Amino acid sequence: MALLFAIIVILVTTAMSLPPVIRIGAIFTEDQKDSPSELAFKYAIYKINKDKTLLANTTLVYDIQYVPKDDSFRTSKKACKQLSRSVQGIFGPSDPLLGAHIQSICEALDVPHLEARVDFEPTFKEFSINLYPSQDHLNKAFKDLMSFLNWTRVAIIYEEDYGLFKLQDLVKSPPSSRTEMYIRQAGPGSYRQVLREVRHKEIYKLIVDTDPAHMQQFFRAILQLQMNDYRYHYMFTTFDIETFDLEDFKYNSVNMTAFRLVDLEEPKVAEVLRQMERFQPIGHAILNKTGVIQAEPALVYDSVQVFAHGLAALDRSHDLRPANLSCEKEEPWDDGLSLYNYINAVRTFYDFKLSSLLAPCRLLHYAKISLRSEFYVRNRTCQCLLKVAC
Numbered sequence: 001m002a003l004l005f006a007i008i009v010i011l012v013t014t015a016m017s018l019p020p021v022i023r024i025g026a027i028f029t030e031d032q033k034d035s036p037s038e039l040a041f042k043y044a045i046y047k048i049n050k051d052k053t054l055l056a057n058t059t060l061v062y063d064i065q066y067v068p069k070d071d072s073f074r075t076s077k078k079a080c081k082q083l084s085r086s087v088q089g090i091f092g093p094s095d096p097l098l099g100a101h102i103q104s105i106c107e108a109l110d111v112p113h114l115e116a117r118v119d120f121e122p123t124f125k126e127f128s129i130n131l132y133p134s135q136d137h138l139n140k141a142f143k144d145l146m147s148f149l150n151w152t153r154v155a156i157i158y159e160e161d162y163g164l165f166k167l168q169d170l171v172k173s174p175p176s177s178r179t180e181m182y183i184r185q186a187g188p189g190s191y192r193q194v195l196r197e198v199r200h201k202e203i204y205k206l207i208v209d210t211d212p213a214h215m216q217q218f219f220r221a222i223l224q225l226q227m228n229d230y231r232y233h234y235m236f237t238t239f240d241i242e243t244f245d246l247e248d249f250k251y252n253s254v255n256m257t258a259f260r261l262v263d264l265e266e267p268k269v270a271e272v273l274r275q276m277e278r279f280q281p282i283g284h285a286i287l288n289k290t291g292v293i294q295a296e297p298a299l300v301y302d303s304v305q306v307f308a309h310g311l312a313a314l315d316r317s318h319d320l321r322p323a324n325l326s327c328e329k330e331e332p333w334d335d336g337l338s339l340y341n342y343i344n345a346v347r348t349f350y351d352f353k354l355s356s357l358l359a360p361c362r363l364l365h366y367a368k369i370s371l372r373s374e375f376y377v378r379n380r381t382c383q384c385l386l387k388v389a390c
């Protein structure tokens with residue numbers, strides 16, 4: 001009897017603990033080397049390792065791989081290599097197409113995949129935890145805003161080939177049957193021409209889904225065509241509108257509206273950003289400017305938090321046995337599903353309170369809108385959005 005008791009005690013004490021080292025893989029595209037997103041990832045790991053209250057006896061170790069954009073073959077190979085060295089989760093990449101490839105590998109081998117990317121197919125994906133707001137939620141938010149603002153004649157300018165695909169629900173079922181939509185694809189070479197057409201058609205409400213990297217060129221085109229008076233209202237799909245130079249719009253009364261993901265006014269968020277900025281030598285480079293973080297690094301940071309809280313929850317009731325997996329053999333990881341379920345159950349621990357794990361109403365609640373009139377934001381929370389959503 002005593003022997004049996006001893007064995008049970010040993011089983012219990014050894015079973016319920018995480019291994020001392022947990023390896024996680026991260027994949028960034030080459031242009032993301034030393035980007036705010038990569039630095040946010042490293043900082044998040046550092047912070048969790050330092051905070052001994054969460055994972056007391058476990059250290060997270062990362063394996064970062066860089067991959068060329070548009071090369072899914074090499075990206076898959078790098079992921080397989082990481083999996084063969086027993087990573088217990090893969091983060092990224094944020095590129096929508098590469099991300100989808102890694103997603104299918106993680107799904108085949110039962111490895112949690114943490115991502116923050118635009119997803120074209122809004123279907124449930126096993127083993128994927130995507131913090132990027134779903135396109136459904138976003139389209140709903142745009143529609144709510146359009147009805148709130150009584151928009152009836154709207155131009156949509158999109159840039160990426162998949163842009164229309166993203167917004168198709170908006171186009172197919174606009175907020176009101178009276179809504180008339182004029183849809184054009186444009187890039188830096190054609191912004192001016194397309195904007196001129198919009199002006200010619202006397203459309204004053206625009207939804208702008210252009211590549212954020214070209215935003216200044218888009219702004220310049222607006223200014224050159226003088227489409228910046230009080231009649232115009234632009235709704236931007238980027239979550240980072242505050243990071244752009246809006247100085248040129250300071251003295252005219254054009255309206256600009258955008259959602260953002262991170263509630264910078266929230267005291268807890270501000271505190272996290274302050275700590276981040278103090279973290280030398282890289283802290284300041286994670287932020288865009290003091291007190292402002294772009295959506296992507298914020299999502300990457302939060303996805304590490306979510307992973308760590310999932311691990312901690314699992315630690316309380318399950319064992320975790322790392323395994324070296326092989327893409328050739330396709331034998332799934334035994335403990336992957338439990339870990340995924342624990343991560344997926346994490347709802348409240350993120351520092352930036354990001355959205356897609358939450359219900360749509362929470363998303364909209366944290367998506368602040370700014371209605372600009374004078375310079376900078378004369379922001380007001382759009383009551384109707386909150387009401388419609390919840």
Ligand SMILES: *[C@@H]1O[C@H](CO)[C@@H](O)[C@H](O)[C@H]1NC(C)=O
Nearest residue numbers: 016017018054055056057315
């Ligand atoms: C961490 O390890 C110490 C010493 O081995 C042990 O006393 C403690 O309970 C462990 N903590 C957790 C959370 O497993």
Ligand SMILES: *[C@@H]1O[C@H](CO)[C@@H](O)[C@H](O)[C@H]1NC(C)=O
Nearest residue numbers: 145146147148149150151384
């Ligand atoms: C939209 O139209 C309704 C009814 O015409 C009006 O009450 C409301 O104030 C308008 N909203 C805005 C933001 O202009």
Ligand SMILES: *[C@@H]1O[C@H](CO)[C@@H](O)[C@H](O)[C@H]1NC(C)=O
Nearest residue numbers: 230231232233255371372373
């Ligand atoms: C721009 O904002 C001002 C003040 O908020 C408002 O009166 C005006 O109607 C808005 N214009 C457009 C085109 O939405």
Ligand SMILES: *[C@@H]1O[C@H](CO)[C@@H](O)[C@H](O)[C@H]1NC(C)=O
Nearest residue numbers: 036212240243244287288289
């Ligand atoms: C801040 O954001 C803008 C636009 O998103 C970008 O062009 C700029 O490089 C960013 N600056 C830093 C320091 O990250």
Ligand SMILES: *[C@@H]1O[C@H](CO)[C@@H](O)[C@H](O)[C@H]1NC(C)=O
Nearest residue numbers: 084085086321322323324325
């Ligand atoms: C995974 O492979 C490494 C060597 O590549 C080995 O040291 C380690 O023990 C293996 N882990 C497992 C769980 O098989």
Ligand SMILES: *[C@@H]1O[C@H](CO)[C@@H](O)[C@H](O)[C@H]1NC(C)=O
Nearest residue numbers: 265368376377378379380381
């Ligand atoms: C935006 O609104 C919040 C309240 O929702 C307020 O605390 C903050 O000061 C406003 N920001 C600006 C720049 O007006």
